[in-house]
Amino acid sequence: MDSDTFVYTTYIRTTPEELWKALTDPGLTRRYWGVAFETDWSPGAPMVWEEGGRRTADPGQVVLAAEPGRLLSYTWHTFTPAWADAVGLGHEVYEGLAAEPRSRVDFAIEPSGDTVRLTVTHGGLAPDGTIKELIGEGWPAIVSSLKSLLETGEELPEPPR
Template sequence: MDSDSFVYTTYIRTTPDEVWKALTDPALTRRYWGVAFETEWTPGASMVWDEGGRRTVDPEQVVLAAEPGRLLSYTWHTFTPAWAAAVRLDREVYARLARERRSRVTFAIEPSGDTVKLTVTHGDLEPDGTIKGLIGEGWPALVSSLKSLLETGEELPEPPR
């Protein structure tokens, strides 16, 4: 694993099209992630993150690649004071996050027998940065909830903060 990347792989008993839908359909992303994306899902399209009614918009928040059932990549979201307050993020931690370079996330979707291999790569991270530490816990929980939703119809309950 590169020092500027976090990689997480899981196998989900579903189809590539269902994984794609779960990554891009606002009704589904809201269920397991708490976020809905407003975008055209085409390379270069802007992305608005809607999280509990808080809309995060930034010209550098864009789709990088979108191949339905195969690959999805976009720049990571913009950290704003409103977002930090909503998630009860310490001011010092927020200040460190806001200084880090923008990262990107890529979802590789591959058929694997009766399952789908989903690999999440969060790259362009500061090697010792704050976001790298946070996503190390965040992505496994998020992908586990996605997997549960696709396999059972129910997302995992949100862990207590």
């Protein structure tokens, strides 16, 4: 796995508009992801990540593209010691994450019959880096919970750590 990109695709029985709302509305993102974003979703706008009462703000966290119902793209969050402690990562793992390049995530939304095809592309990763390893497990779980929320009204329970 020497690629600098992770790609995950799923089909969700929803509309592009409802999927966009689920990707951008803090009340919904908090339900299936545990994260809320403070931003106006315009290209270039700063993003503050709020997770478990912790706020992460950094000038490098920005919206890259926002086309409602079609495409959402932003830079990945800054790793802080408080975040690492909260998610149970040791100091060495945190130091490694903090040294990796800032990555980006793109959500491509495409109508597909009675469903919507969602492709999550997380690029700019260190090919053998820790971030790539973590998102390789994280994105499938997050997207599965998003899919469940949109199709059933209930997000998946958080898996044990």
